[in-house]
Amino acid sequence: MxxxxxxxxxxxxxxxxxxxxxxxxxxxxxxxxxxxxxxxxxxxxxxxxxxxxxxxxxxxxxxxxxxxxxxxxxxxxxxxxxxxxLGSLALANMDLLREAKPYMDRLSRLAGESAHLGVFNGYQVIVVEREEPGDRPTRGLQPSEASPAYCTGVGKATLAFQRPEVIARVIDGGLKPYTNKTITKAEALKEDLAAIRKRGYAIDDCEHEIWVRCVAAPIRNASGAVFAALSVTGAADRMTDKKLSDLAPLVVQTADTISRQIGFQPQG
CATH class of the missing domain: 1.10.10.10 (Winged helix-like DNA-binding domain superfamily/Winged helix DNA-binding domain)
Structure with missing residues (x-):
């Protein structure tokens, strides 16, 4: 030995x-x-x-x-x-950011509105990229800005697919009313999140900013977990109910494409 x-x-x-x-x-x-x-x-x-x-x-x-x-x-x-x-450097080198940018650019041009990419941090969503269709003045969330998970499109699109304990933690942190349309009751939020899971996309109806509406869809990583979301966001007077309905399939399709690009493989 x-x-x-x-x-x-x-x-x-x-x-x-x-x-x-x-x-x-x-x-x-x-x-x-x-x-x-x-x-x-x-x-x-x-x-x-x-x-x-x-x-x-x-x-x-x-x-x-x-x-x-x-x-x-x-x-x-x-x-x-x-x-x-260090986090900013990590975000800049994420596969998600690299893969998503061309699809975000296309989505923004097709929709004629801004596209946002947000990553869920367990409590909030951090906007990591934004694409604009042209010279229109920017409104709403900016890159590196943290936004509430319970009253924004990218936030609800990620929160809806988290474990019950994660949703409970966000609710326990408080549902501050940003506008008169913000969902501030726990049960009402849970019902909204259930509807998002069923239809596959989220709607922010002036819940975070009174002049902004958006439609957002979840992005999954290689293991299938929802960790980010993609949205189309615009002024409330342009984002009519019909436009939101028409854009929803395009946003879902783009988010699904990004998910596959970063390794997600749907079953069946």
Whole structure:
């Protein structure tokens, strides 16, 4: 039986320690959300399941690389700009963004309205791309803008296909009324999401912005999970009921095409 050399054993221990540290840092970053933007060290330690000294050491390391920031007034912590910069780079290199752009451009030109691409982050939808049909002034969501999942087209098109606990979490976060058409009752929202699942697309009827209507469809990844959505958005006076109805099949078809381009394979 051979005895492992001390240097080799030490390297393996160092590698194991680094992996464990990365895992702990990931747990700490996962403590934050759009609802819990600011946390104390005690809250971080409790949520991450770490001893307070360990949590403090990890938080200090994350602060050094800009992934966490500390409020000088009350000592609370929040996610840092370094994560935003890294996330923006990741989004720019996503297969979704590369594959979707030409289809979004075509959809926008055919519809004569703007097309939005949004990615669900577990609470909200982040708009990662927007295409315009021409020189028309832009209205509505802009790239990198976060939008509510319960009252926008891209938001509802993704939220409708999430697990019940994810839908419950969004509802528990509050259904703020952005307009007089925003759905603010949990049961009414659940009924709307059920209708979206049945017909395959979502409608935003001036629910987030009073002058905007849109139709949106879900995008699936290679495993079949809905993680993003595509919409056609326009001014309410142009987006009539008939136009929304006419555009819905085109939006669904485009979203399905993008899904297949990034690896989704429908069954049957």
């Amino acid at each position: 051979s005895i492992e050399e001390p240097a080799s054993a030490e390297r393996r221990m160092d590698e194991k320690s680094r992996i464990q540290s990365i895992g702990k840092m990931r747990e700490i970053l996962g403590c934050f959300s759009t609802v819990d933007r600011h946390l104390s060290l005690a809250e971080i330690a409790s949520r991450a399941g770490l001893p307070r000294p360990t949590a403090h050491r990890m938080v200090s390391s994350l602060r050094e690389i800009g992934f966490i920031e500390q409020n000088a007034r009350n000592g609370s912590y929040s996610l840092g700009i370094g994560l935003f910069e």
